[in-house]
Amino acid sequence: MFLNRTEAGRQLADTLAARNFAAPIIYALPRGGVPIAIEIGRRLNAPVDIVLVRKIGAPGSPELAVGAVTDGAEPLTVINPDVARLTGASDEYLQQARGRELAEIERRRNLYLGDRPRPSPAGRTAIIVDDGLATGATARAAGAALRAQGVGRLVLATPVAPAEAIAALADSFDDLICLEKPEPFHGVGAWYQDFHQLSDEEVIEALREFSAGR
Structure with a gap:
């Protein structure tokens, strides 16, 4: 169990530092991935950015990801057809949910980033960071969005995730780093003593x- 996201980030940073990735950029999945990404950025002396992806939750179970949608001129949507079928997520439901999540992406982009310049990931090592994974749908969408920007190497790093989720993502990333793969898996929050929901203000202040x- 991790004390909090900061401690998890430091542990993850130790592991990543030993890998000596070339020209890394750390991409946090907000909000929970931001404190972890910042610890990694400090240790690797690397820039920290955010990758704006929103989970599309299942009908009646919003924490269960049916898929995810990313920011961009042509937003990328990734759907897990097995989860959609099992949860009864119709095409109409998915379109409505996608619209809501794109609106939240727009809000967060304006709030977190404003007009500050962002480093290009082209030819560099993009390390996507979150505080934990359940199905991996959000991470998969984030990876696809960064692949489209021409990254040199794509890495996923997280403190905790179920083993089957990590295995399912093997074809989407060049490297997968996960500190803990507990079985049975009882949700990401079960592996943190402090797993409070981060506010926008906390994210903005941490990035500032x-x-x-630097």
Whole structure:
């Protein structure tokens, strides 16, 4: 069990530092991935950015990911057809949910990033970071979005995830780093002593402090 996201980030940073990835950029999945990404960025002396992806939750079970949608001129949508079928997520439901999540992506992009310049991932190592994975749908969508921008190497790093989710993502990433793969898996929050929901204000302040310290 991790004390909090900061401690998990430091442990993950130790593992990533030993891999000596070339020209890394750390991409946080907000909000929970931001504190972890910042610890990794500090350790690797690498820039930290965010990759805006929103989970599409299942009908009646919003925490269960049917798929995910990414930001961009042509937003990319990834759907897990098995989960959609089992949860009764119709095409109409998926379209409505996609629209809601794209609106939230737009809000977060304006709030978190404003007009600050962002590093290009082209030819570099993109390390996508989250505080944990359940199905991996959000991480898969984020990886596809960064692949489209011409990354040199695509890495997924997370403190905790079920083994089957990591195995299912093997074809989407060049490297997969996960500190803990507990069985049975009782949800990401079960592996943190402090897993409070981060506010927008916490995310903005953390990114501001990191930028000011570089």
